[in-house]
Amino acid sequence: MNNDVTLHKEDLSDELRLMLSILAMDNKTEITFDLQELIHHADWDRFIELARHHRVFPSLNHKMQKLKTIGIPTFVSQMFHRDYYRNTLQMLALSGEMEQIAKLFSDNGIRSLFLKGPVIAADLYGDVSLRTSCDLDLLIPLKDLERTESLLLSCGYEKDEYIVSVLNDWKWRHHHTSFIHPEKGIKVEVHWRLNPAPAKEPRFDDLWERRRQSSLITRPIYYLGREDLFMFLVSHGARHGWSRLRWLLDIKQLSDQKLDWPKLIVLLRKHQFTHIGGQALLLLAKLFAVPLREEMKPILNDRRAEWSAEDAMFYVHRMINLHSPPISEEVDRYHRKYLFGLLTFRQKVMFIASFLYPYPEDAKTLPLPKPLHFLYFPLRPFIWGWRKLRKTFKDNETYN
Template identity: 55%
Template sequence: MENNFSLDLALIPKELKLILEIIKIEDVERFQANSSDWFKDIDWKLFLEFALHHRVYPILSLKLKKFEVNLIPQNVIQILNLTYKKNTLQMLHLSSVMVEICKIFNDNQIKLLVLKGPILGEDLYGDVSKRTSGDLDVLIPIDDLAKIEELLPQLGYEKDDYIQTVLNDWTWRHHHVTYFHPQKNIKLEIHWRLNPGPGKEPSFIELWKRKRVSSLTSYPVYYLGREDLFLFLVSHGARHGWSRLRWLIDIKQLVKQNINWVSLAKLLKKHQFLNVAGQAIVLCSQLLSISITNEMKPLIKGKQPKMLAQAAIFYLEKMVNLHTDPVPEDISKYHKRHLTFLMSRQQRVFFFISFLYPYPEDAETLPLPKYLHFLYFPLRPFLWAWRKTKSHAIS
């Protein structure tokens, strides 16, 4: 990398560094012959916690089977092997439900693109068991959400109605709604955007034109084209601080494929994701030892991708879980700042302008009849100031 740049990894726990080394190895015998120091003073309980947190236990389980018996405690290998087997059953179950959902949506004239789940296991790793997934994520046109509202409850899915909205801000502030099937123990996320707004991203029509058909099932299951998948995965991973290594390993697997880097660069530039993509490439290079090809170099040009990559190391120094509330205050503050740094100048402008648009909290602070909701625009600064004053008084 230019100027011999390297990330500061000093504060990453040695247990996580060992996991990274195991993930990277190609020749197990050579690694074992020259790596005895890696296994000294390892807290194996913490090693397992990191493996589960970062969702990398399928890869670790398969690699550790080839290791000498005395290097790693047998109970560690047994636990990883057990979780790997459970994950295999889960992915097969998800595959079955995925096909069922695709058939039902097709029968109801709803176009659907699968975003994650077993599709990525097959496409990126060649085997659904090598990647974990807790739910199914699919993308549909926003105009078909009304059909979903009627259809999914008939199939036994219950909506997690957590979205509060005013003046239809949900259409761009949010990007998915969640359904749960209690009997099948399946969580289904219905997306109408790839990412929460505000911000530019490819339209559903564009994504549909570039779609691929999965080889995982006999029934046609459609998913994102390679360049669109790259944009989605880097934007998703960055938005979550790359706090799970699995997301970076997905990028490592994806760059091995036949990506059209010229088209990808244009796509990323158009939708303001060049620096985010550069961050992912730098992290994969430094943590997972991918080779930076000439085609990738335009994505890591300048200081910003490297600065963003270093900032993301914070999430690996700790076991950060952004999905479980309450998120510790220090992590929450850091993450808010990091999300701002990820934005391009144009995205920041859109982001700050969006604060002028009414929030559901404004309607809670001053309930008005729906036909008067337009008044929340001029009233918003005053309502925001009132909430802040009240909050400070209470504290």
């Protein structure tokens, strides 16, 4: 993938450089001359906008309170403090709901691993209030999905019916489904995969064997082992182009823990995420001044890591929200190419081959009784061609 975006931090706006510089400070209260200059020239409205977009205002608030400096306007500190307070209440509410869901599933014999949310905030930052989360994400075995759905519905949750499927393609084209509690305002994403296909997945039983128990509350709540968490977080962040730097900040916090790097490297190689791990580490080095240590070298030796890190700077230079459509045509086109560029050769072959598998649009174009859905396989090229031809006719009519 070719683009003219480089990893030069100097190309970033003053406000983004200021934000990154503050976040990169580890237990420091003295500031450099360069940082003081950035503070002096900052557009503080833009700074607040960036901090909210990247979801890093809790960490910024925590670090800014320790800075021995003048020049940060009072309204900025007050704004972050209010955001921090609201986030704390949100995280406490999520913690309470997480405890209830964990008990519900455990009582009904369903194994669950919490992927993000309060447990990750407590593990990586030591305080649930220092990370933002808007929902709860958990992983369960696919065989327990139907029972999980019934349990959540019985507790007042409503399923977000956004998945349309034919011939059970949802099992691999998607990786989670969502439930929303209308009264509590809490969203729960139930995963049966860590990532959508064609990503290579570890078995749930293997993840469960390597699980950790959170010390956040007394009731047993389980989440991913450190190396599995690193692999999940880098794959998730990369899939979204690191468009929110909170995901990269998570990797910074995790890399400061006692990771078993030889074990992690084997895990990344096995599941074809070595270059994704390298991408994250290179971005950390350039944006957060995280030193690249000797044990990280096997991950960094893959040239694809450098290329994909350069590609990700497209998102860092812009405030892109991939979760809020409509997305501009430029961003949508770039993101499609970027995602394809992340795939290994084997994954690219599988991705291209997946176009031969029927899509829900095929069933919409030519409705058939369910017992005859197998006919969509030989009919797919003709249905696809008809759909394209019909769209061309419609576009011509609009133009004329």
